[in-house]
Amino acid sequence: MVLLSFDIEEFDMPFEYGKEIAFEDQIAISRAGTIAILDLLDRYDVKATFFCTVTFAENIPDLIKRITETGHELASHGYYHSDFKPEHLLQSKRKLQKLSGVEITGYRMARMMPVDEKEVQKAGYVYNTSINPTYLPGRYNNFHISRTFFRKNEVLQIPASVSPVIRFPLFWLSFHNLPLSIYKFLAQWTYKKDNYLNIYFHPWEFTDLDDVERFGFPGYVRKNTGTKMIKRMEQLIAWMKAKGYPFGTFHDFIQTI
Structure with a gap:
């Protein structure tokens, strides 16, 4: 099963590159x-x-309704994207349930940073997908963590997909920068080995990020964004469908394991 997911959040990433961006623009x-x-x-x-932050959800009630009414799964990405306290785990779950009218069972920490699994369990989540089981300088050092799903503190941990052996990450930056043929090769290798893929993206990738003065992004972040990203994602989905890979939500996936 292909677990395609999107971390929908206030667009605060320019702050990481020394740029200011108005809250209204982050949401828009x-x-x-x-x-x-x-x-x-x-x-x-x-x-x-x-995976939605409460801050973003409060500003897009029509899209939250569209997400839930068209059969997608809504899960928690925390209360805010740039601030975290352990109490936000439960607070975001409850608030998203109130805003959407659906049960929230999954969690992903902002920027895939570490989160205490005991606190995740105490907040009542069924699964946590906040682990990128690879090594990225200055961000992750997770070679010691299982590539595939496992249980910890009664919570199902579903790491982001990385390739077998070399643990090459299949996350959003790889998708933007690798030739599509190489990304497909890695995805197929991983799917054959694991029988599922867990790949994630963000909404701002589907908008034009080429304005360096405004956003400050280096080339590897802004490459293949906007209409190019939409076209690449269409090609990936069409290729996966042609190969017979089924798509599903995390909720769907959990029912099969």
Whole structure:
């Protein structure tokens, strides 16, 4: 099963590159990207999981309704994207349930940073997908963690997909920068080995990020964004469908294991 997911959040990433961006623009850019994603998923009849911050959800009630009413899964991405306290685990779960009217069972920490699994369990989550089981300088050092799903503190841990052996990450940056043929090769290798893929993206990737003066992003972040990203994602989904890979939400996946 292909677990396609999107971390929908206030677009605060320019702060990491020394740029200011108004809150209204953060919401508007992520909103535009989320609409592009939903339109694309509709065209290919694909169901996905949307990990949403409360801050973003409060500003897009119509899209939260669209996500839940069209069969996608809504999960928690925390209360804020740039601030975390352990109490936000339960607070975000409850608030998202109130805003959406659906049960929230999954969690992903902002920026895939470490989170205390005991606190995740205490907050009542069924699964946590906050682990990138690879090594990225200055960000992750997770070679010691299982590549594939496992249980810890009664919570199902579902790491992001990395290739067998070399643990090459299949996350959003790889998708932007690798030739699509190489990304497909790694995805196929991983799917054959694990029988599932867990790959994630963000709504702002589906908008034009080429304005260096405004966003400050280096080339490897802004490469293949906007309409190029939409086209690449269409090609990936069409290729996966042609190979017979089923798509599903994390909730769907958990029912099969």
